[in-house]
Amino acid sequence: MAASKCTRLTGALTGQLLDSVDNVLFDCDGVIWRGDQAIPGAPEVINSLKKQGKRVFFVTNNSTKTRKMYADKLNKLGFDATEDEVFGTAYCSAMYLKNECKIQGKVYLIGSNAMRQELEAVGIRQVGVGPDPISGVQIDWANVPLDQEVQAVLVGFDEHFSYMKLNRALQYLYNPDCQFVGTNTDTRLPLEGGKAVPGTGCLLKAVETAAQRQAQVVGKPSNFMFECVASRFGLDPERCLMVGDRLDTDIMLGSNCGLKTLLTLTGVSTVADAEANQKSGCPHRQRMVPNYYIDSIGDLLPALQAEKSVFT
Amino acid sequence: MAASKCTRLTGALTGQLLDSVDNVLFDCDGVIWRGDQAIPGAPEVINSLKKQGKRVFFVTNNSTKTRKMYADKLNKLGFDATEDEVFGTAYCSAMYLKNECKIQGKVYLIGSNAMRQELEAVGIRQVGVGPDPISGVQIDWANVPLDQEVQAVLVGFDEHFSYMKLNRALQYLYNPDCQFVGTNTDTRLPLEGGKAVPGTGCLLKAVETAAQRQAQVVGKPSNFMFECVASRFGLDPERCLMVGDRLDTDIMLGSNCGLKTLLTLTGVSTVADAEANQKSGCPHRQRMVPNYYIDSIGDLLPALQAEKSVFT
Numbered sequence: 001m002a003a004s005k006c007t008r009l010t011g012a013l014t015g016q017l018l019d020s021v022d023n024v025l026f027d028c029d030g031v032i033w034r035g036d037q038a039i040p041g042a043p044e045v046i047n048s049l050k051k052q053g054k055r056v057f058f059v060t061n062n063s064t065k066t067r068k069m070y071a072d073k074l075n076k077l078g079f080d081a082t083e084d085e086v087f088g089t090a091y092c093s094a095m096y097l098k099n100e101c102k103i104q105g106k107v108y109l110i111g112s113n114a115m116r117q118e119l120e121a122v123g124i125r126q127v128g129v130g131p132d133p134i135s136g137v138q139i140d141w142a143n144v145p146l147d148q149e150v151q152a153v154l155v156g157f158d159e160h161f162s163y164m165k166l167n168r169a170l171q172y173l174y175n176p177d178c179q180f181v182g183t184n185t186d187t188r189l190p191l192e193g194g195k196a197v198p199g200t201g202c203l204l205k206a207v208e209t210a211a212q213r214q215a216q217v218v219g220k221p222s223n224f225m226f227e228c229v230a231s232r233f234g235l236d237p238e239r240c241l242m243v244g245d246r247l248d249t250d251i252m253l254g255s256n257c258g259l260k261t262l263l264t265l266t267g268v269s270t271v272a273d274a275e276a277n278q279k280s281g282c283p284h285r286q287r288m289v290p291n292y293y294i295d296s297i298g299d300l301l302p303a304l305q306a307e308k309s310v311f312t
Numbered sequence: 313m314a315a316s317k318c319t320r321l322t323g324a325l326t327g328q329l330l331d332s333v334d335n336v337l338f339d340c341d342g343v344i345w346r347g348d349q350a351i352p353g354a355p356e357v358i359n360s361l362k363k364q365g366k367r368v369f370f371v372t373n374n375s376t377k378t379r380k381m382y383a384d385k386l387n388k389l390g391f392d393a394t395e396d397e398v399f400g401t402a403y404c405s406a407m408y409l410k411n412e413c414k415i416q417g418k419v420y421l422i423g424s425n426a427m428r429q430e431l432e433a434v435g436i437r438q439v440g441v442g443p444d445p446i447s448g449v450q451i452d453w454a455n456v457p458l459d460q461e462v463q464a465v466l467v468g469f470d471e472h473f474s475y476m477k478l479n480r481a482l483q484y485l486y487n488p489d490c491q492f493v494g495t496n497t498d499t500r501l502p503l504e505g506g507k508a509v510p511g512t513g514c515l516l517k518a519v520e521t522a523a524q525r526q527a528q529v530v531g532k533p534s535n536f537m538f539e540c541v542a543s544r545f546g547l548d549p550e551r552c553l554m555v556g557d558r559l560d561t562d563i564m565l566g567s568n569c570g571l572k573t574l575l576t577l578t579g580v581s582t583v584a585d586a587e588a589n590q591k592s593g594c595p596h597r598q599r600m601v602p603n604y605y606i607d608s609i610g611d612l613l614p615a616l617q618a619e620k621s622v623f624t
Binding site for chain 1: 347443445446450451453454455470471472473474475478479482499500501503504507508509510511513514515517518519521522524
């Protein structure tokens with residue numbers, strides 16, 4: 001695909017691309033919705049893809065929701081979707097801890113209730129969810145009681161993140177046998193109107209700095225995120241299209257795993273960003289150039305309707 | 313001094329070194345005390361130096377105490393010391409914001425009451441000290457009310473560090489005119505018995521990651537820390553000795569500012585660390601090699617007593 005890098009997807013090309021894949025993986029925020037509003041045309045595009053026999057998956061770095069919570073949100077916004085098609089980092093981290101880290105004991109969790117639920121669903125117990133305010137003095141913090149069953153520290157998005165949680169993570173991670181996993185490294189959570197709040201990447205960086213260790217990251221662009229879908233559904237990477245709004249997570253994941261990639265311009269990254277990567281001469285940055293780009297996934301609709309009319 | 317790098321300080325060499333300087337700058341934790349206990353012989357060494365006409369300064373990256381709190385602790389442990397001789401990052405950050413950043417308005421402070429007091433002592437008002445728990449949902453966090461008088465974000469050690477403080481710092485730092493200052497980048501605060509708790513460096517890294525900006529750092533090894541002492545007391549760098557237990561802060565500061573340097577082995581760094589830097593061939597790491605090292609500053613006492621006997 002090297003010759004077709006960063007091509008605007010229009011007309012007949014759209015139909016050719018869709019014909020060349022069986023599976024379409026969508027990032028969520030900035031791609032199929034923004035906040036609590038669907039991107040115009042997105043539900044119709046996804047529902048049409050499924051009607052035409054494509055398998056559709058929802059692949060998100062956001063760790064604040066269970067698969068069920070995502071399926072409910074998707075259905076509410078008009079998307080035909082089931083829990084099984086959703087791969088968020090709350091679920092994928094639980095799979096990672098169970099299948100890759102072989103955790104039998106507990107996890108010290110800096111994260112949300114949704115993460116706790118996904119861990120419990122695969123049989124992993126956790127400690128740590130909820131507020132953890134400071135008390136005592138420094139020597140008390142260093143001697144904070146630790147749960148001897150904890151075998152891993154997992155860091156995801158946690159609005160109750162505090163100095164005490166950072167300290168507790170450090171005390172667990174002094175043990176080199178304690179595994180260290182992060183959901184994702186996104187530095188900000190973008191919101192409506194160009195605003196943003198700090199993302200999990202900030203919390204993970206604080207823990208990594210204290211522990212002087214690097215976490216194993218589950219979310220995009222880590223291959224694990226794709227393998228999680230591929231192993232479950234037997235996907236052939238060459239027959240997959242990754243659609244996302246971020247070059248450093250979505251498009252990089254696609255490049256790393258050998259998928260076709262489509263950048264949509266309703267979120268974080270721009271065509272100028274992609275072109276700058278393309279011209280950089282840096283192999284790492286060139287993996288952050290999509291095969292194709294499109295203003296909005298709503299623009300896929302005419303090609304899908306044309307295709308449909310062939311069959312009907 | 314290139315030929316005398318990392319020499320053990322013994323016998324006559326000690327007297328020669330002390331004769332070659334008028335000013336001795338001591339790091340505190342791991343050098344003159346550990347926790348609440350003086351290093352054996354340290355008070356006698358410092359009191360003797362002063363009796364022999366040397367000027368002594370206490371230069372610490374710790375931001376949790378005012379100069380007065382340090383002077384009180386020093387006196388309690390038997391050191392002859394006054395507030396004027398203490399340069400902690402709570403005080404130096406206040407000086408930096410006033411004299412370098414020319415702050416007229418307020419500072420958003422992630423830090424301690426001690427930092428607030430040092431800011432107020434130079435006429436800078438602050439907001440932010442104390443707990444700041446989370447409430448509401450993401451869009452509320454992004455729209456958190458900001459104090460329009462805030463002109464800088466200052467990050468120091470803060471046991472009440474929380475997601476909301478991280479978020480507030482980000483919202484201020486979106487404004488490119490808002491200055492961004494950190495007290496120091498130490499990743500851990502070492503305690504008795506080989507234990508440690510997370511240091512300011514972890515909190516600063518979280519804020520830097522969210523803001524996608526790098527803070528101006530006041531503490532060692534930043535030159536500002538020495539300039540703060542030098543400008544006040546008219547010090548000639550060549551007539552100064554920096555004594556510390558950390559290669560990356562104390563010894564680096566000394567190398568950066570043209571001071572003589574002495575590593576003491578009662579704290580963080582080892583002779584093996586220094587020798588590894590020396591052999592690295594890397595110019596940056598070679599600035600983390602001291603001129604001399606000594607097991608403990610208590611070992612300076614015989615030379616000082618011999619010198620004293622010449623005069624008495």
